[in-house]
Amino acid sequence: MIDRDQVLHVARLARLELTEDELERMAGELSTILEHVERMNELQLEGVEPTSHVVELENVLRTDEPRPSWPREKILEPSPDPDEGAFRVPSPQA
Amino acid sequence: MTELLELTAGQALERIRAGELSSDEYFDAYAEAVVSDELGAYLWRAEPGSANGAEGGPLSGAPIAVKDLFCTEGIQTTAGSRILEGYRPPYTATAVRRLAKAGARVLGKTNMDEFAMGSSNENSGYGPVRNPWDPGRVPGGSSGGSAAAVAGRLAPWAIGTDTGGSIRQPASLCGVVGMKPTYGAISRYGMVAFASSLDQCGPLTRDVTDAAILLRAMEGRDPCDSTSVGIDGGVELPSRTDLKGLRFGVPRELSADAEGIEAGVTEVFGRMLGLIGDLGGEVDECELPHSRHGISAYYVLAPAEASANLARYDGVRYGLRAGPSGEVEGGLGDGVAPAETALVSMYERTRALGFGPEVKRRIMLGTYALSSGYYEAYYGRAQRVRTKIAEDFATAFERFDYLVTPTSPTVAFKLGARAENPLAMYMSDYCTVPMPLAGLPAISIPAGLTAPDGGGPQLPVGLQIASPAFMESGLLDVAYALEGAIGFDAKPRGDM
Numbered sequence: 001m002i003d004r005d006q007v008l009h010v011a012r013l014a015r016l017e018l019t020e021d022e023l024e025r026m027a028g029e030l031s032t033i034l035e036h037v038e039r040m041n042e043l044q045l046e047g048v049e050p051t052s053h054v055v056e057l058e059n060v061l062r063t064d065e066p067r068p069s070w071p072r073e074k075i076l077e078p079s080p081d082p083d084e085g086a087f088r089v090p091s092p093q094a
Numbered sequence: 095m096t097e098l099l100e101l102t103a104g105q106a107l108e109r110i111r112a113g114e115l116s117s118d119e120y121f122d123a124y125a126e127a128v129v130s131d132e133l134g135a136y137l138w139r140a141e142p143g144s145a146n147g148a149e150g151g152p153l154s155g156a157p158i159a160v161k162d163l164f165c166t167e168g169i170q171t172t173a174g175s176r177i178l179e180g181y182r183p184p185y186t187a188t189a190v191r192r193l194a195k196a197g198a199r200v201l202g203k204t205n206m207d208e209f210a211m212g213s214s215n216e217n218s219g220y221g222p223v224r225n226p227w228d229p230g231r232v233p234g235g236s237s238g239g240s241a242a243a244v245a246g247r248l249a250p251w252a253i254g255t256d257t258g259g260s261i262r263q264p265a266s267l268c269g270v271v272g273m274k275p276t277y278g279a280i281s282r283y284g285m286v287a288f289a290s291s292l293d294q295c296g297p298l299t300r301d302v303t304d305a306a307i308l309l310r311a312m313e314g315r316d317p318c319d320s321t322s323v324g325i326d327g328g329v330e331l332p333s334r335t336d337l338k339g340l341r342f343g344v345p346r347e348l349s350a351d352a353e354g355i356e357a358g359v360t361e362v363f364g365r366m367l368g369l370i371g372d373l374g375g376e377v378d379e380c381e382l383p384h385s386r387h388g389i390s391a392y393y394v395l396a397p398a399e400a401s402a403n404l405a406r407y408d409g410v411r412y413g414l415r416a417g418p419s420g421e422v423e424g425g426l427g428d429g430v431a432p433a434e435t436a437l438v439s440m441y442e443r444t445r446a447l448g449f450g451p452e453v454k455r456r457i458m459l460g461t462y463a464l465s466s467g468y469y470e471a472y473y474g475r476a477q478r479v480r481t482k483i484a485e486d487f488a489t490a491f492e493r494f495d496y497l498v499t500p501t502s503p504t505v506a507f508k509l510g511a512r513a514e515n516p517l518a519m520y521m522s523d524y525c526t527v528p529m530p531l532a533g534l535p536a537i538s539i540p541a542g543l544t545a546p547d548g549g550g551p552q553l554p555v556g557l558q559i560a561s562p563a564f565m566e567s568g569l570l571d572v573a574y575a576l577e578g579a580i581g582f583d584a585k586p587r588g589d590m
Contacts, residue, residue, distance in 0.1 A: 036389070037472065043384070051481040051484060090436035
């Protein structure tokens, strides 16, 4: 139902490198799960509103008051490669 | 000392208040007990003699175990994942802060399925947790460490999180009380996000009173989580001893007709229905016709939300970062399908190294369900099924005050029994998934012991009780009355 090429495409969307073994296994496992999920197709759902959130809430507001944000050092502290007060990453061009 | 560990937290707090027990003595009794943690329940433990919070307040310095999904300032928080190994958050989750404010002290951070994805705790990046009733069996998941710690006398009580059953199912398999409050009852701020429209924090305890004490300390609106609303009127400590005048519905789809339900579980559940009648409650069958599709809807919605939430693990701001290349053995990046840039290649390799197999599976499933051309067929459809499931509950609650089901279709299964079959593992959540889809609260209490299908040791069975939204006080009252009548006093084997 979902083949190796589709798995590779989705892995790319998900920014996830897979090994050749994982690609094969994932294709089989995802197909089994999706087959089960597709039991939903037997339901008549036309005109049914989708639910994205279960508690009825509307426009949760707060007063717009300035407050201190996190100190830069504290946020950079757990970073794998902090540099000159910023997060350093490999080149997005290279 | 051993006697101290047998007390419920509520009993110990009474002794502390009466001056018969010091809070440090109580804390250290547990801090020493967890030094040898043969169940693998903990990922971090406080040192004996290390008080780490206020002693005043209603929780009087009592120790508490906290699932490693909650951020704790300065204390490693991994969410069970190698991608967060060594991560020390700059802040503490609101639920934990509220407990500390009420006087509780963190005893340890408990093991869990990676990012709360799993029903057996075998998906932890740091090794499995063992069930104190039989170390060859799983404790359930994803809050498996919290449940095993409470059952195995390695914590008086604990907190966990429940997305599709992650508090109630392990509570059932370990013979303790576990409660998932209404969505919005407790702040999710500082809880590592899995599926944000479903995740909810809750207590795992030795008895119903302890669950009420913890819920009371944690619930409430939090400006840092705009979906939190708290419980109107607060939480009353339970006191009810009968069920007169209350109507209990038994959804056929989640009891007798539940997929894969074991004979022993059906038998214990049948006894519970008799007991409800003995206490004066009315019992009748009811229907939740769409709950049959709960697993299908859940395993689209939860992975879809997870695939977005877990995008933040990119090797930039915190956690693991993979080196330049070659670390992912047999990876496709270098050969078959090289990434377009060095940055994207770093993302792909970091996530390949840091995530375990189940997390990868869910990210893939969720990304597929949200991808162009499939969105409506999977995600849109699942959201509509969610509406139908919520409507089914609303209809049932017109006739009934509470609904009762077995918590899990089976007792604790053997380590490895479902590890190779993702779908079989997902079916462990069959009876617990519909409630979070509808946002409703539910509690699991120990109902008795039975042998698994095919024979084996006597293992705990949980009874699940669900109520309409924000009716936690009533739910706790009913659970308390049943707990008294059940008189569950069996203990896990002590020869670990």
